[in-house]
Amino acid sequence: MKRTTVIGFLGSTLDASKQDAARWNKWRPTVGLCMQPDLRVDRLVLLHGRQHEGLAKFVTQDIASVSPETAVEPHTINFDDAWDFEEVYTELLDFAERFEFEPETEDYLVHITTGTHVAQICLFLLTEARFIPGKLLQTQPKRGKPDAGGVWTVIDLDLSRYDSIAKRFAEGSRTSTSFLKGGIETRNAAFNAMIDEIEQVATRSSAPLLLMGPTGAGKSLLARRIYELKAEQHRLSGAFVEVNCATLKGDNAMSALFGHRKGAFTGAVAERAGLLRSADKGMLFLDEIGELGLDEQAMILRAVEDKRFLPVGSDKEVESDFQLIAGTNRDLVRAVAGGSFREDLFARLNLWTFNLPGLAERREDIEPNLDFELKRFAAAEDTRVTFNKEARARYLSFATSAEARWDGNFRDLSASITRMATLSPDGRIDRPAVEAEIVRLGNLWAVEPEQGTDALAEVLNADAIARIDPFDRKQLSEVIVACRRNPSLSATGRELFSVSRQQRTSTNDADRLRKYLARFDLTWSDVS
Structure with missing residues (x-):
């Protein structure tokens, strides 16, 4: 059998007692956990401050008398402020990284009944993050007559073992994924798998995301939903700031992004905060990032990595802590090779890259998006519009065929539904309305994009x-x-x-x- 090692703090109050026979009628957590008939403690790593060395020796002697098979290893950890979360967590992390864990031969229990609340929280976090490869151990006194042993409970932080919790987590994940899709029951398997992955990244990481795909594929809408998901989970407290980089040219690009001080250039009659500072504690979405100049790209990279940048005309840096989502319809790999996009910025963005397919590659998703657009029209215009059966079948037959090019992707679909709904004042889209719209779309796509x-x-x-x-x-x-x-x-x-x-x-x-x-x-x- 594996040996059992318990790691826990000495309770400076709960473990203290007068050194007389009466102490055996008192519940003392550290001594009591070694008195359990159904819990064998082979090794006890007893954490304590230097000021409690005397108490640690006293408790060690009592443990030796009730559980001679338990080897007690006192370990001194000193805190300047035992209620300072940063200090306590750092010291315990250092302890965990130095400790020689051997999970193949030992089971580890982390006793969280003693110590300050801050220490207990830190032990919980380190165990949950697997810095300490064990389970949590709680002890408490027995109800009724005095008992020195008390009772104990082990908590396994592998939540997959708990059916009801796992079910709730799965439901929460499905809700988040559905939220990212706007509640649309999409059918494209590759797209759904990508959204699942984005949901995991969005809830676990603050690293930059790169959304690639053609114009109209939904990059802007997805970026906003990622922000709303993170804000709902209290991972962001600032604003969502969106900018189309294709509209930023020359000196205006620097000023708009990074701000400027008053008098920095002709026309700078007042100080300007800039979009990056406006996104502090929030999210910055740089759509069409491939259109930025190399100088702007260099400053964006510095701002992402160091959270600091220099406004135009200022000799003093400012700070802004934001999460970046970048969007582009360009091939950035080719742009890097051609020298129009910085390789170091692309490397920073390329940790999480997602390619959003165009509507023509997701034709099975046209029908659920059609229903979504009708609902959106109803909400915007306070008017419910539906298709009759024949008209719906005809429109879907055309929309999912190779004849429908969907050059503008979801923008084309949204505009198409809006036109038919607007031109159906009786609230019913019929076959003639669909045929007229098919002609409109054919005329639209007959003009090749100037690309x-x-x-x-x-x-x-x-x-x-x-x-x-x-x-x-x-x-x-x-x-x-x-x-x-x-x-x-x-x-x-x-x-x-x-x-x-x-x-x-x-x-x-x-x-x-x-x-x-x-x-x-x-x-x-x-x-x-």
Whole structure:
């Protein structure tokens, strides 16, 4: 059998007693735990201050008389202030890190009946965090007649052992996850798994998060929900501050982010706190962080790591302790390689990176989001609108088909539902309203986003582009745009070669597209 080691404080009041026979009629926690018929204590590590060495020797002698098999090891820990949480926790953490635990051969019990309340709390935290690999031990006097032994109880902090607690934790986790999804019962397995992971990170870590994904994928909404979840759990007390970095240009970017002192530059007629200070004790969401200049990126990194930064025109640093969430629709790995994004900042952000898929990659989630948008319209306009059965089936058939491109992702869907609801004054969206909306969406998506040139510049450098004929540049740009709105090489090939493939008995659209990209020394991973 394993040996049992108990670690606990000497009770300067509860363990004290006159040195006469009457003390055996008194419950003394440290002596009493060694008198239990069903608890064998092989070793007792007795923590005490230097001023209580005499009491420790007296208690050790009494333990030897009632439990000669117990080896008592007095251990002196001195506190300048036994009620100073930081000091007590630090000293006990040092003790735990120095202690030679051997859980393969010993079971450990942490006695939390004696010592100050601060010491008891610290022992609890160290045990819960597994710095002390044991269970908690509580003792108390027996009710009724005097008894020197008292009674004892062991508490195992592995909460999974307690069915009712585990059930409550599981329910709380599901509630948090549902909250992050806005109460939408999403069906995409990969998305749901990602949200579960984000919920765990949000409730356990204050490190920066990086949300990547196309415009309209829901990065801003998710960031706000993460903030609200943490605020509800009292992990944040400050404000949620959101800024689109694409709107910050030149000197205004520095001033807006870090603030400035009065007179720092022409027009600075008053001091400005800046967005980072406004987010103190709260959360700062920097959307489109890839649009920031390198100087701003350097200061953001310093502010995240040191919680300090220098306002424009000031020679005195200010402090702000905030959690950062960054959002981007750019490929930051490529931006780092191209020199437009700092590698050290990306490394700091990349601890927790989550890629939010576009709506076209989550078509099974269109129906629950449709219901969510109808509820949101009802709340905003105080008007309930529904689909008739035929209209709903037609809209979902179109929305989940390859015909629906959803270039704007959830923004397109939200706008679509809002238009149909607004144009259905009787509160019922019918088939003609759906058909009209399908035409609108087709017209919207018929205009290619002006991203071809930008997309080309993101995958090829200026010299490479200069070596391509203007005709081929235009064609390659269209191909890149198609690659980015489809989930795979095969899906893109089917879209690009949809006419010619009907005239062939065998098709390999993926190989055809792969060979086309290879003409420009590009691969699917380069452009997708």
